Amino acid sequence: MKLSTRGKYGLYAMYYLAQHQGEGPQSLQSISTTGVPKQYLEQLLGNLRRAGLVTTVRGAQGGYQISQSPGAITLLDIMDAMEGPIELTECMTDETRCDRACGCPVRHVWQRLTDTINSELAQITLGSMLAHPCEGEALES
Amino acid sequence: MKLSTRGKYGLYAMYYLAQHQGEGPQSLQSISTTGVPKQYLEQLLGNLRRAGLVTTVRGAQGGYQISQSPGAITLLDIMDAMEGPIELTECMTDETRCDRACGCPVRHVWQRLTDTINSELAQITLGSMLAHPCEGEALES
DNA sequence: CGAAATCCGATGAAAATAGTCGGGTATCGA
DNA sequence: TCGATACCCGACTATTTTCATCGGATTTCG
Numbered sequence: 001m002k003l004s005t006r007g008k009y010g011l012y013a014m015y016y017l018a019q020h021q022g023e024g025p026q027s028l029q030s031i032s033t034t035g036v037p038k039q040y041l042e043q044l045l046g047n048l049r050r051a052g053l054v055t056t057v058r059g060a061q062g063g064y065q066i067s068q069s070p071g072a073i074t075l076l077d078i079m080d081a082m083e084g085p086i087e088l089t090e091c092m093t094d095e096t097r098c099d100r101a102c103g104c105p106v107r108h109v110w111q112r113l114t115d116t117i118n119s120e121l122a123q124i125t126l127g128s129m130l131a132h133p134c135e136g137e138a139l140e141s
Numbered sequence: 142m143k144l145s146t147r148g149k150y151g152l153y154a155m156y157y158l159a160q161h162q163g164e165g166p167q168s169l170q171s172i173s174t175t176g177v178p179k180q181y182l183e184q185l186l187g188n189l190r191r192a193g194l195v196t197t198v199r200g201a202q203g204g205y206q207i208s209q210s211p212g213a214i215t216l217l218d219i220m221d222a223m224e225g226p227i228e229l230t231e232c233m234t235d236e237t238r239c240d241r242a243c244g245c246p247v248r249h250v251w252q253r254l255t256d257t258i259n260s261e262l263a264q265i266t267l268g269s270m271l272a273h274p275c276e277g278e279a280l281e282s
Numbered sequence: 283c284g285a286a287a288t289c290c291g292a293t294g295a296a297a298a299t300a301g302t303c304g305g306g307t308a309t310c311g312a
Numbered sequence: 313t314c315g316a317t318a319c320c321c322g323a324c325t326a327t328t329t330t331c332a333t334c335g336g337a338t339t340t341c342g
Contacts (some may be wrong), residue, residue, distance in 0.1 A: 043319055059338090
């Protein structure tokens with residue numbers, strides 16, 4: 001189970017915008033960190049905008065801003081915008097694809113796992129990430 | 142975030158083998174349910190065998206059996222065998238790929254999510270799935 | 283008007299996934 | 313011994329997804 005680079009880049013971008021909240025529109029140029037192609041990032045920011053997570057200002061001196069306070073934006077919001085909703089198997093969303101009904105214990109397991117992941121993602125906000133800028137393994141008080 | 146069919150088919154196969162534990166080797170033919178190509182499933186069972194989750198008997202009347210009691214086999218075992226370990230980003234396993242050190246709060250978030258998923262997968266065993274054959278939403282006692 | 287910057291669809295390259303094929307090998311039973 | 317059964321295995325193909333790249337259109341500031 002892997003995450004695509006979309007999710008990763010998307011979070012990096014959102015984190016950057018959260019750090020620079022209130023400083024006016026941030027240009028694509030400034031958001032793009034080393035190793036992330038600017039034109040690709042542009043696409044991804046389009047997804048974030050269409051999902052309502054960022055607002056944009058077009059034209060010269062334009063750029064991107066987060067649309068809400070960092071505390072209100074969860075990792076679930078970002079992942080849904082970048083990778084679509086978590087859908088471990090089709091039988092979760094498309095009923096017709098599963099000939100096993102309620103009797104399918106496998107289905108139950110996928111559902112449980114999906115719920116767990118979504119719940120975890122929903123608990124992490126950009127605000128909480130900003131609050132703990134260096135919470136690494138080396139820093140246990 | 143999606144699961145590949147490998148993981149899905151693999152779990153179906155393991156569940157079937159758990160149901161028929163002690164009944165002798167189960168042929169590929171009997172394991173294969175509708176919609177799962179037999180030759181593809183054969184490959185997948187090879188992964189499960191190499192991971193030590195199933196044992197095989199070659200030749201006529203041969204087939205596949207689970208190698209341990211269903212209670213001892215977790216979903217994590219099966220997923221690791223079928224899809225490899227969970228690796229949301231490369232920076233979790235390949236240190237050189239991440240220029241951000243402990244100061245990277247994004248990294249911390251991926252780690253937390255990985256731990257959560259692994260922990261959940263490790264708690265679900267084939268045995269527990271067998272014990273609740275029809276635990277659907279419609280059947281709250 | 284011209285530069286700065288986002289917007290957008292189309293296209294291409296690379297990788298992962300899903301599935302197929304053909305032959306090899308081991309075992310059972312007659 | 314022979315043939316049928318059934319797993320083993322590497323190579324190949326097709327499809328899909330991912331990861332970009334490109335070129336131009338549009339908007340806005342100064």
